[in-house]
Amino acid sequence: xxxxxxxxxxxxxxxxxxxxxxxxxxxxxxxxxxxxxxxxxxxxxxxxxxxxxxxxxxxxxxxxxxxxxxxxxxxxxxxxxxxxxxxxxxxxxxxxxxxxxxxxxxxxxxxxxxxxxxxxxxxxxxxxxxxxxxxxxxxxxxxxxxxxxxxxxxxxxxxxxxxxxxxxxxxxxxxx
Ligand SMILES: [Zn+2]
Numbered sequence: 001x002x003x004x005x006x007x008x009x010x011x012x013x014x015x016x017x018x019x020x021x022x023x024x025x026x027x028x029x030x031x032x033x034x035x036x037x038x039x040x041x042x043x044x045x046x047x048x049x050x051x052x053x054x055x056x057x058x059x060x061x062x063x064x065x066x067x068x069x070x071x072x073x074x075x076x077x078x079x080x081x082x083x084x085x086x087x088x089x090x091x092x093x094x095x096x097x098x099x100x101x102x103x104x105x106x107x108x109x110x111x112x113x114x115x116x117x118x119x120x121x122x123x124x125x126x127x128x129x130x131x132x133x134x135x136x137x138x139x140x141x142x143x144x145x146x147x148x149x150x151x152x153x154x155x156x157x158x159x160x161x162x163x164x165x166x167x168x169x170x171x172x173x174x175x176x
Pocket of ligand 1 (some may be wrong): 109173
């Protein structure tokens with residue numbers, strides 16, 4: 001039977017390949033955070049990968065009942081409205097990108113708020129949470145070790161999305 005042969009082939013294929021590569025395996029304590037992106041979609045996916053690698057206790061997955069929701073807007077500034085740990089409504093302002101700010105860094109930064117990090121406008125590019133204070137020449141989309149460890153700590157032990165992250169203020173990426 002053709003179907004039987006197909007099923008056998010699929011079985012062989014599926015068993016002949018690793019279920020998931022090592023880097024895709026969540027840690028024991030990883031908590032899944034679903035996200036959606038109606039704008040800056042590629043940047044959202046890249047940012048999710050960045051955070052998944054930096055903070056193994058977080059596993060950002062696109063789809064599901066998304067609690068981190070990313071969309072594009074024009075005007076008002078790139079910003080995040082955190083709603084608890086692993087929860088935020090995020091707007092990426094096309095004007096920020098047009099002004100030269102690196103879109104991937106903006107998206108990763110705003111997701112950082114959704115993962116519990118506050119702003120740190122110290123102007124230092126190695127900090128993801130320095131946001132627009134590091135200037136448009138800064139194209140670093142990665143959290144530094146301290147930022148990554150903080151998020152990993154917040155998500156350790158399977159914290160739930162209803163737990164307050166401590167980040168409640170509206171954020172604007174590029175102030176002034
Ligand atoms: Zn911010």
